[in-house]
Amino acid sequence: MDAQTLEQRLQELEQQTLLLEPTSLERLPVQQAVEAYAQSFLEDLPHLPVFVEMPDKGAALLDSPIQEDGMPVQAALSLLQAHVDTPGINPASGGHMGYIPGGGLYYSGLGDYLAAVTNRYAGIFYSSPGAVRMENMLIRWMAQEIGFPADTSGNLTSGGSIASLIALVTARDAQAITCRIIPDSVIYCTSHTHHCLDKALRIAGLGECQLRHVPMDAQYRMNPSALAQAIKEDTEAGLKPWLLIASAGTTDVGAVDPLPELAAIAQQHQLWYHVDAAYGGFFALCKAGKEKLKGIELADSVVMDPHKGLFIPYGSGAVLIKNQNQLAKSHHYQASYMQDTLSVTGEVSPADVSPELSKHFRGLRIWLPLKLHGIAPFRSALEEKLLLAQYTYQQLQALPGFEVPVAPDLSVLIFRYVPDAAIDANAFNQNLIKAVQLDGRVFLSSTLLEGRFMIRFAILSFRTHKATLDLALEILQQKAKELEAAWEQTTVC
Numbered sequence: 001m002d003a004q005t006l007e008q009r010l011q012e013l014e015q016q017t018l019l020l021e022p023t024s025l026e027r028l029p030v031q032q033a034v035e036a037y038a039q040s041f042l043e044d045l046p047h048l049p050v051f052v053e054m055p056d057k058g059a060a061l062l063d064s065p066i067q068e069d070g071m072p073v074q075a076a077l078s079l080l081q082a083h084v085d086t087p088g089i090n091p092a093s094g095g096h097m098g099y100i101p102g103g104g105l106y107y108s109g110l111g112d113y114l115a116a117v118t119n120r121y122a123g124i125f126y127s128s129p130g131a132v133r134m135e136n137m138l139i140r141w142m143a144q145e146i147g148f149p150a151d152t153s154g155n156l157t158s159g160g161s162i163a164s165l166i167a168l169v170t171a172r173d174a175q176a177i178t179c180r181i182i183p184d185s186v187i188y189c190t191s192h193t194h195h196c197l198d199k200a201l202r203i204a205g206l207g208e209c210q211l212r213h214v215p216m217d218a219q220y221r222m223n224p225s226a227l228a229q230a231i232k233e234d235t236e237a238g239l240k241p242w243l244l245i246a247s248a249g250t251t252d253v254g255a256v257d258p259l260p261e262l263a264a265i266a267q268q269h270q271l272w273y274h275v276d277a278a279y280g281g282f283f284a285l286c287k288a289g290k291e292k293l294k295g296i297e298l299a300d301s302v303v304m305d306p307h308k309g310l311f312i313p314y315g316s317g318a319v320l321i322k323n324q325n326q327l328a329k330s331h332h333y334q335a336s337y338m339q340d341t342l343s344v345t346g347e348v349s350p351a352d353v354s355p356e357l358s359k360h361f362r363g364l365r366i367w368l369p370l371k372l373h374g375i376a377p378f379r380s381a382l383e384e385k386l387l388l389a390q391y392t393y394q395q396l397q398a399l400p401g402f403e404v405p406v407a408p409d410l411s412v413l414i415f416r417y418v419p420d421a422a423i424d425a426n427a428f429n430q431n432l433i434k435a436v437q438l439d440g441r442v443f444l445s446s447t448l449l450e451g452r453f454m455i456r457f458a459i460l461s462f463r464t465h466k467a468t469l470d471l472a473l474e475i476l477q478q479k480a481k482e483l484e485a486a487w488e489q490t491t492v493c
């Protein structure tokens with residue numbers, strides 16, 4: 001290309017590229033349309049169904065392919081509204097009490113907006129010292145809330161799964177579990193341990209370790225004497241016990257393992273002690289929750305999810321690790337000479353302690369709501385959730401036909417309806433939850449407990465209050481009655 005053609009082409013391309021930089025006059029209506037969309041979403045939220053089953057499951061979105069020319073913002077928002085924000089579960093709704101909800105704080109959305117517009121790179125201290133300081137400050141705040149020491153290190157991740165991976169890779173290296181000894185190395189957890197830990201173990205090359213599912217007590221908490229016995233047998237058999245995974249709030253029933261007792265056993269046998277508090281960790285913010293989580297401060301590593309108990313939108317997990325040198329050793333990619341200076345140079349760079357290099361500036365979506373609201377309302381919301389679980393437990397126990405096998409440790413509650421003896425209880429409860437979900441005013445999910453089909457309340461959204469639970473209990477009674485009547489009619493015919 002000769003110089004003149006080159007210049008001409010560059011001019012053309014520059015003109016076209018400028019389309020990517022709307023002027024303030026062009027930005028304003030788009031920004032207003034997006035904001036109006038968000039506002040009407042929030043205004044409508046109390047009346048929106050929490051679950052919508054659409055026959056096409058949003059497939060009509062694909063009728064509008066990604067194409068050369070842009071479209072007006074209203075048209076794009078209409079696509080979003082119809083095909084994305086309608087079908088399936090509405091996790092922003094206070095009626096969402098399935099799986100593990102959280103909600104999604106509005107100020108987090110504004111934090112994300114600013115993080116995206118300014119595009120600070122929070123991976124390396126040198127590149128954005130303020131952003132890295134903010135993320136590490138949040139990690140130290142979480143550490144303080146659960147009773148971890150001031151020099152705790154860690155990482156803000158996309159969620160509990162990646163946070164668990166970081167913890168287990170660090171544990172693996174701290175315990176010197178290399179490939180030759182993997183088949184003789186033993187890990188202890190329960191059958192209620194979250195599946196993301198199995199996934200993390202496999203990804204970390206630890207899938208061929210021996211995995212012991214330690215028996216649980218009647219409340220589905222790990223039994224410490226069964227653990228001690230298993231370790232004893234494994235040691236006598238010449239195996240190497242090295243990792244204990246406890247849960248501070250299981251997904252199935254919300255059980256908190258006996259953390260102090262397990263810590264003592266881990267310490268006695270020099271196991272790495274990991275506590276999965278992805279769901280339960282932020283209950284440490286309220287007094288009753290802190291009491292339940294006693295012993296968590298004795299762990300070597302803890303995972304807790306801001307997108308659960310801190311009500312941040314999806315995409316926010318955290319891992320806290322006491323041994324900051326080991327965390328860095330297991331994840332650094334160039335500078336082993338920096339290890340000793342980690343705390344001296346200022347701040348640990350997230351890129352040195354995680355699998356990521358380029359990453360979302362996740363701190364801002366947590367920092368902004370914490371700064372604007374203060375911690376106090378979070379403490380109240382979490383205490384409210386614990387008490388709502390107690391309230392629901394008491395109400396359900398008093399309702400004829402409903403069976404509640406265990407009192408909730410935190411805010412997950414399992415129950416089922418026990419129908420007339422002639423009716424198969426599992427099939428009945430499966431139909432009951434389907435009916436509740438299709439009703440669309442509240443969303444509950446289910447689990448299997450020793451072959452019994454159980455329905456679950458997971459009360460965690462900051463938008464869930466007493467009226468939500470009263471409504472759910474009313475719907476459950478009504479649907480159970482209708483189903484039972486319909487069932488009896490079909491058997492009569």
Ligand SMILES: *Cc1c(COP(=O)(O)O)cnc(C)c1O
Nearest residue numbers: 100159160161194196251278279
């Ligand atoms: C949600 C959850 C996880 C997994 O975390 P993600 O953020 O979904 O990746 C792990 N453990 C428990 C107990 C959980 O509730």
